[in-house]
Amino acid sequence: MIDFPPAIQNLIHSLKELPGIGPRSAERITLYLLEETKGTKQKLVQSINEIGAKIKPCSRCGFYTEETLCSICLDHSRDKQCFCLVIHPIDVIKIERTGAFRGVYHVLGKKISPLDGHVPEDLPLSPLLQRIDEEKPREIILAFGADAEAEATALYIGQILKKRAIRVSVLAMGLPAGSGLEYADSVTLSYALSGRREL
């Protein structure tokens, strides 16, 4: 039984390492790239090389940028006194897509995660605290998500920030939009109950 030549097998193998790409997808993409003549291969190679060469963290907030400061930190129309603290750079995009936040961000980079060996002392807080001392924000929103590790991280950072007399808030928890009661788990439902608001 004959298999593909080594160069083809290598590409299938490399593609399989990507998230969400299984053996069949890897083979399909490889065969597509083998047969295409529109320059997709070259464009792909160039794009991969460019993210490696051009993208770096914003020196102020940690979001992705090609310059020293990201486009959010450079935007004069943003409220620089309201920080949104997130764990990953992608979280910035998620919040931006809501269109509901006009402040600035700070990317923490990691959360408390005992299973990955990240204890509270490992959190890279000194850049944040230094930025707070310099920029004196009015409010900090902890936008960490609702899993146990994110909540532990929010609790730990919340305590530190409150000592500095800053208003600290966390994202609301409750029913996801568009979903009925029958799909809500009991923890979510209890949060929705305790966080109820008067009409």
Added chain:
Amino acid sequence: MIDFPPAIQNLIHSLKELPGIGPRSAERITLYLLEETKGTKQKLVQSINEIGAKIKPCSRCGFYTEETLCSICLDHSRDKQCFCLVIHPIDVIKIERTGAFRGVYHVLGKKISPLDGHVPEDLPLSPLLQRIDEEKPREIILAFGADAEAEATALYIGQILKKRAIRVSVLAMGLPAGSGLEYADSVTLSYALSGRREL
């Protein structure tokens, strides 16, 4: 609303052109490549460059190879008098994986497809006919699949080959292995009936 820096958007866009990769997968793979530090980016770039530089069609059968002849054409244990005619190079791998064929292949490259503007006269038959004259195969199996275009291609090529007094066969049609009658469409079932064999 701020989006990713251009280099990141470019990679997402390039990935979306690949088959089976939608906007969310493209974003997920891009973010994975942004954060990875194990050399996945470099390996991927190298593999894509290599298939472009190294892979070419076998000068005899048209399957993928890095040399002049592919590993099947170079294999002395294969039956060189039995050709399996396929449409795409990937079909070779599909048949090889069955382990049920010990002959050699010939990749046609295209099938009759009026919608794509491929009329019978467009089929690249002269390399095949020249190879037949030189190697004088005993049998040619037309392994084209069971759609209308593949059947038209088989009919057309079959007529030409039979004039040369070569035994020509097509793949059997019938029930797929492991499937019950309740899932078979009526065309498949009528083929299975007419192709029935005595026990």
